[in-house]
Amino acid sequence: SYVLTQPPSVSVAPGKTARITCGGNNIGSKSVHWYQQKPGQAPVLVIYYDSDRPSGIPERFSGSNSGNTATLTISRVEAGDEADYYCQVWDSSSDHPVFGGGTQLTVL
Amino acid sequence: EVQLVESGGGLVQPGGSLRLSCAASGFTFSSYWMSWVRQAPGKGLEWVANIKQDGSEKYYVDSVKGRFTISRDNAKNSLYLQMNSLRAEDTAVYYCARVGGGNIVATIHFDYWGQGTLVTVSS
Secondary structure, eight states, rough: OOOBBSSSSSEOOOOSOEEEEEEOOOOGSSOOOEEETTTSOOOOOEEBBBTBBBSSSSSTTTEEEEETTEEEEEEEEOGGGGGGEEEEETTTTEEEEEEEEEOOEEEE | OOEEEEEEEEEEEEOOOOOEEEEEEOOOGGSOOEEEEOOOTTTTEEEEEEEEETTOOOEOOOOGTTTTTEOOOOOOEEEEEESSOOOGGGGGHHHHHHHSTTTTTTGGGGEEOOOOEEEEEEE
């Protein structure tokens, strides 16, 4: 099955830019989606179709996807952005959605 | 406003059964694929099952095939997950999620999630 690799943790100072990567074989050919999950809460979709933002998600959240790496970028990071972030794609070999292992974003 | 409210979780012994429910509101339930996604304590997200708008197609992760059954009642705007032969490794928070991306499987994502219901399998 298709494997998505995320760094376990990323740390960033307030006001700086955080970049969370999601690696996969030729992931650039897939549609990547990103979820934010704060402690004790359900996941929230923050990016879909590589770079689209659902309504209500700040413009500070953006996404890109090329080659073997997709990236979620959070600009002007705020304390409220501290959360776990998961990437997700459709695995055509197993015919089901797969998630990355998640990245814990810490705001210093 | 889209709302998904799960219920039915609890403590069950290994080998036991449980039926989860998800009440949907704020959208035309019968127009969307729906899914169950679970999260074991301290772990990541794992997709469990999908069901098509009319219930005619259902898909499962290998680890639950033959034990779990996803179903829906469009008249009641409700999604279900019947879980049989439960194992310790099924212990997780189970989320009901609406599937975005239309009928194009390669673009499937989960645009709305419920708050989840905890299933604990233990003797």
